[in-house]
Amino acid sequence: xxxxxVTVLYTxxxxxxxxxxxxxxxxxxxxxxxxxxVVHGDPMPVSEETxxxxxGAEARLTDYKGKVTLVNFWATWCAPCRKEMPMLAExxxxxxxxxxxxxxxxxxxxxxxxxxxxxxxxGVTDLPLHIDxxxxxxxxxxxxxxxxxxxxxxxxxxVARLQGDAVWNSDSAKAIIRAMIEDGAEG
Numbered sequence: 001x002x003x004x005x006v007t008v009l010y011t012x013x014x015x016x017x018x019x020x021x022x023x024x025x026x027x028x029x030x031x032x033x034x035x036x037x038v039v040h041g042d043p044m045p046v047s048e049e050t051x052x053x054x055x056g057a058e059a060r061l062t063d064y065k066g067k068v069t070l071v072n073f074w075a076t077w078c079a080p081c082r083k084e085m086p087m088l089a090e091x092x093x094x095x096x097x098x099x100x101x102x103x104x105x106x107x108x109x110x111x112x113x114x115x116x117x118x119x120x121x122x123g124v125t126d127l128p129l130h131i132d133x134x135x136x137x138x139x140x141x142x143x144x145x146x147x148x149x150x151x152x153x154x155x156x157x158x159v160a161r162l163q164g165d166a167v168w169n170s171d172s173a174k175a176i177i178r179a180m181i182e183d184g185a186e187g
Contacts, residue, residue, distance in 0.1 A: 011147045015024075015070040025127060025183075029083040029175045037176070043157035046071075049138035051105050054113070054129040061103070061154045068100045069152040070168075075140050076110045076118045078146045087168035088149075089124045093178060100133075102108035105130045107138045107146060153180065 027039040043059055046061040053059050061071060072088055074081035080131050085104070092102040104127045132138050141150065141158075149168070151160040159180070167173065 003024070026176055026179060029172060029179060031172040033174040034162075034168055034176060036164060036166060037151075037160050037162045040158065042144070043153060043155070043159045045157055046152055047137055049105065049137040049140045050130040051130050051137045054059045060129070061152065064101060064103065064152065065156040066099065066154055066178065068154060069103055070101075070177070071103045071105065071150045071152060073105050073107050073141070073143045073146060073148045073150075075107050075146050077113045081147045082122055084147060084165040084168055085119070085127070085167075087126050087173075089127050090169040092121065092126055094174070095181065097178055098167065100177060102127055104128055104135070105132050107132050107135055109133065116161055141169070151176070151180065153183075 001156065025038075030037055030039070048059055048062060050058045050059055050092070061069070070088070070091065072081075072085075074085065088102050088104065089102075106129070110131060110133075111127065112131075115131070119127070119129065138148075141148075145163060147165055149162045149166070150158050153159050160176075
């Protein structure tokens, strides 16, 4: 019985150590533009505020619990958003599925036709056209400028944030996403 207890104890400590190292592991993967990615020492819960899906339904970021989520707050008038959106689409193409999803949320008074035109002009076809028209979610998440991209773990916690645009299809960004996906797959 004592051996079983010691085995369970050491296993629990190992899992705890892995979780504690996750933030520093991600920070170590940052190169180039990804150095702007602020990795939190302690993950923070995401807001329970709602946004409107492209289909007109109400949703929450916590609805994505169970998968790694890259949440991007953007607007049609945002030039850096135009630059980085195709790179986010590339991440969705490469990693999207049961374990990972890019969630794009337009902030403020972006009209649906303008959002569709924006995506059409930049050649993005596989990212969602969600919107936070009243900006309750974006305010609750501390979005003060655009774009803002937030990395959320499988437990629905913000683990990292990047203010401004970045090269999201870089080797560094892909290594960070891959590490997040693999971390949850092992647990």
